[in-house]
Amino acid sequence: xxxxxxxxxxxxxxxxxxxxxxxxxxxxxxxxxxxxxxxxxxxxxxxxxxxxxxxxxxxxxxxxxxxxxxxxxxxxxxxxxxxxxxxxxxxxxxxxxxxxxxxxxxxxxxxxxxxxxxxxxxxxxxxxxxxxxxxxxxxxxxxxxxxxxxxxxxxxxxxxxxxxxxxxxxxxxxxxxxxxxxxxxxxxxxxxxxxxxxxxxxxxxxxxxxxxxxxxxxxxxxxxxxxxxxxxxxxxxxxxxxxxxxxxxxxxxxxxxxxxxxxxxxxxxxxxxxxxxxxxxxxxxxxxxxxxxxxxxxxxxxxxxxxxxxxxxxxxxxxxxxxxxxxxxxxxxxxxxxxxxxxxxxxxxxxxxxxxxxxxxxxxxxxxxxxxxxxxxxxxxxxxxxxxxxxxxxxxxxxxxxxxxxxxxxxx
Amino acid sequence: xxxxxxxxxxxxxxxxxxxxxxxxxxxxxxxxxxxxxxxxxxxxxxxxxxxxxxxxxxxxxxxxxxxxxxxxxxxxxxxxxxxxxxxxxxxxxxxxxxxxxxxxxxxxxxxxxxxxxxxxxxxxxxxxxxxxxxxxxxxxxxxxxxxxxxxxxxxxxxxxxxxxxxxxxxxxxxxxxxxxxxxxxxxxxxxxxxxxxxxxxxxxxxxxxxxxxxxxxxxxxxxxxxxxxxxxxxxxxxxxxxxxxxxxxxxxxxxxxxxxxxxxxxxxxxxxxxxxxxxxxxxxxxxxxxxxxxxxxxxxxxxxxxxxxxxxxxxxxxxxxxxxxxxxxxxxxxxxxxxxxxxxxxxxxxxxxxxxxxxxxxxxxxxxxxxxxxxxxxxxxxxxxxxxxxxxxxxxxxxxxxxxxxxxxxxx
Numbered sequence: 154x155x156x157x158x159x160x161x162x163x164x165x166x167x168x169x170x171x172x173x174x175x176x177x178x179x180x181x182x183x184x185x186x187x188x189x190x191x192x193x194x195x196x197x198x199x200x201x202x203x204x205x206x207x208x209x210x211x212x213x214x215x216x217x218x219x220x221x222x223x224x225x226x227x228x229x230x231x232x233x234x235x236x237x238x239x240x241x242x243x244x245x246x247x248x249x250x251x252x253x254x255x256x257x258x259x260x261x262x263x264x265x266x267x268x269x270x271x272x273x274x275x276x277x278x279x280x281x282x283x284x285x286x287x288x289x290x291x292x293x294x295x296x297x298x299x300x301x302x303x304x305x306x307x308x309x310x311x312x313x314x315x316x317x318x319x320x321x322x323x324x325x326x327x328x329x330x331x332x333x334x335x336x337x338x339x340x341x342x343x344x345x346x347x348x349x350x351x352x353x354x355x356x357x358x359x360x361x362x363x364x365x366x367x368x369x370x371x372x373x374x375x376x377x378x379x380x381x382x383x384x385x386x387x388x389x390x391x392x393x394x395x396x397x398x399x400x401x402x403x404x405x406x407x408x409x410x411x412x413x414x415x416x417x418x419x420x421x422x423x424x425x426x427x428x429x430x431x432x433x434x435x436x437x438x439x440x441x442x443x444x445x446x447x448x449x450x451x452x453x454x455x456x457x458x459x460x461x462x463x464x465x466x467x468x469x470x471x472x473x474x475x476x477x478x479x480x481x482x483x484x485x486x487x488x489x490x491x492x493x494x495x496x497x498x499x500x501x502x503x504x505x506x507x508x509x510x511x512x513x514x515x516x517x518x519x520x521x522x523x524x525x526x527x528x529x530x531x532x533x534x535x536x537x538x539x540x541x542x543x544x545x546x547x548x549x550x551x552x553x554x555x556x557x558x559x560x561x562x563x564x565x
Numbered sequence: 566x567x568x569x570x571x572x573x574x575x576x577x578x579x580x581x582x583x584x585x586x587x588x589x590x591x592x593x594x595x596x597x598x599x600x601x602x603x604x605x606x607x608x609x610x611x612x613x614x615x616x617x618x619x620x621x622x623x624x625x626x627x628x629x630x631x632x633x634x635x636x637x638x639x640x641x642x643x644x645x646x647x648x649x650x651x652x653x654x655x656x657x658x659x660x661x662x663x664x665x666x667x668x669x670x671x672x673x674x675x676x677x678x679x680x681x682x683x684x685x686x687x688x689x690x691x692x693x694x695x696x697x698x699x700x701x702x703x704x705x706x707x708x709x710x711x712x713x714x715x716x717x718x719x720x721x722x723x724x725x726x727x728x729x730x731x732x733x734x735x736x737x738x739x740x741x742x743x744x745x746x747x748x749x750x751x752x753x754x755x756x757x758x759x760x761x762x763x764x765x766x767x768x769x770x771x772x773x774x775x776x777x778x779x780x781x782x783x784x785x786x787x788x789x790x791x792x793x794x795x796x797x798x799x800x801x802x803x804x805x806x807x808x809x810x811x812x813x814x815x816x817x818x819x820x821x822x823x824x825x826x827x828x829x830x831x832x833x834x835x836x837x838x839x840x841x842x843x844x845x846x847x848x849x850x851x852x853x854x855x856x857x858x859x860x861x862x863x864x865x866x867x868x869x870x871x872x873x874x875x876x877x878x879x880x881x882x883x884x885x886x887x888x889x890x891x892x893x894x895x896x897x898x899x900x901x902x903x904x905x906x907x908x909x910x911x912x913x914x915x916x917x918x919x920x921x922x923x924x925x926x927x928x929x930x931x932x933x934x935x936x937x938x939x940x941x942x943x944x945x946x947x948x949x950x951x952x953x954x955x956x957x958x959x960x961x962x963x964x965x966x967x968x969x970x971x972x973x974x975x976x977x
Contacts, residue, residue: 157608161582161583162574162578162582162588162591163575163578163580163581163582164578164579164582165578166574166575166576166577166578166579167575167576167579168575169574169575170573170574170575170576175572176593176599177595178593178594178595178597179574179591179592179600180591180592180593181588181590181591182590183590183603185588185589185590185591188591188855230786233788233789237787237788237789240787240789241787244760245760245787246760281921284906293862308794323876348657348658349657363785363945364951365777365780365784365953368777368780369777371974372777372965372968372969373654373775373965375649375652375657375963375968375969375977376649376964376968376969377645377648377649377652377965378965381721395630460863513930516931516954519926519928521949522804522948523948524949529578532960533775533956533961533962533965534955534956536934537933537936537955537956538955539776539936539954539956540952540953540955541777541951541952541953541954542928542951542952542953542954543946543949543950543951543952544945544946544949544951547945548725549945550945552788552944553784553785553788553789553790553945556787556788557784557788558786560784560787560977561973564973565785565974
């Protein structure tokens, strides 16, 4: 009954318009008992579904997700979504539909939600050959409301198609650092496109995994604060290595241990060179409002160049030659009650990464294991910085950070 | 031109419906050149405004705010909003309108936005006698989209009318601790009402001012994490006092100093009794999913009962009698390299507050000045807790936290 109930026609026409169904003619009698619309025949079935959903089903919001990468982080995320689906529906009126999935080999986009617990088998059985561009085209074509593309890969090709999602009104949640730490122009164009289209581009987990770092900086900036300084330990791998150093465990062995524990990349030089940390401080610097490129970040390497040439065997040989030197430096530090920390620093727009020795009073002195820490000195947090500390890596905490980003897309 | 442009009628009817204008009859010709609607005469003017706004102005979102309390925090917030208005509009397509304002004496609700820089004079000149219930009624009646009531008071009466805002589709952002730390039933009813109405009830700044504590706990819980333990120093006043203690500055003098610096309440016993900390740990415990009342929080007072009886002079006399005892305890602690911290603890659902001595390795050992610190031990942050540290009070940082809550209401 429409009589005296404002909003019925709004609901009807909003649902039709949102789904791309053009209304040719309308008639509503003054008794407000019925309303008629004329549409094209080809839109008929869709219109009936849309109207049915809108009036009889939609007491809840739907979030349609498309996920790339189902390794450790992606799998954890799917599991968290599955475990929380009842809570999300019961307490937040939110239904999350997995509508598409791809890894480096296969891809699948379906018009019906893919069961979370069987998605890997379904992808294997029903998926076609993976191609991220055509994946993006399929997602755009579906034109579903509240669509989000989630990038749980570390792949540059995947990062290169974000624009294609965003311009098609699909939000992007990235755990992948590449897009945000590549050319500033690309990063900016993605931000602008998201803003123009009214969708979200989020990447909290690219720095510090699930720690609330990027949203904190972004909130501060938005309210008019200014970030003067960021000091951060952002490499769990490097922090682990420097925490492990001892008379019994020289540098070369500590590196091997990090490798064995799965903390470092297969080639640990990717961590030791600081490249990963450069990307992270770049992301934070940009979030803090600085227009900065990767080449602007000063890198103070703590290993000589020869370590980064040749193969892994040569690398370990070179490091072994340095073990004694590092050990004597370490003993000197112990005497001075200092510790090594691999710091990323942003100081009034100037970014650098390198090994720093900190004394007992520094908040990073007791930074355990592979933890991360971020110190923010701002106009408002001036004499004493804001400090955020905790696990900076790990599938579960990273997935939880992606989960939180997803919830912000639908404002839950 | 409506032809082949899906969504025109949706926009029209959504705008009318949202503004409570009932459509009696509709006619749209099949050429799609015009559309006619029949409405009641009394709605005519409003309908014209609504349609004009919707089609010719609304390239941006509007956030309509109503603020109670224009003391330090409220004034800082208004200033931040004023300073950021250009950024919000240019970069986020957001226009923030101050539509109502009240303090304990006067109130004003206007149909036209109140200039932020003149609002205090305007309130003084044009305001009527303050009454928070009738303020709430006026706000509800205005029935504006994206309306938010902001409570920057510490007033129980103000906290008692949140339900009236929320049930009228007005979001509530509170810096006031009272509603969230009163009866669980009231707190729960507010949460549920916000959820049912699709509006927001936010209160990040009730604990740790601008530090991202509540949203972090809430994000963790939502993704399925479980909070096992919260250890926190949540009273800047008490932390300041215990940091100041020295041979020259005994307890009674440290308390006086906190009072003089404006860190404590006029009657410092409000801080010393731990009541404020009880409220804060209650809020965190509830956010962590525990159904808990104020009486369930165990309070271990560090001053004898006689200090909390009688007037302020008697209080200081009693504390002076305790100075020597505290000083000898303090010397003992120095010898053991320990420090006093006033902790709030939640351990698997059991909450308590009291003085604890921590050793050098504890993250709160170096907690400077009046800072706050929160340690979260969860299913995922298990062996090493997540740590968040920084100013836990202050007008600027609190206002920035309220600002961030506001942005989440409109999902910026």
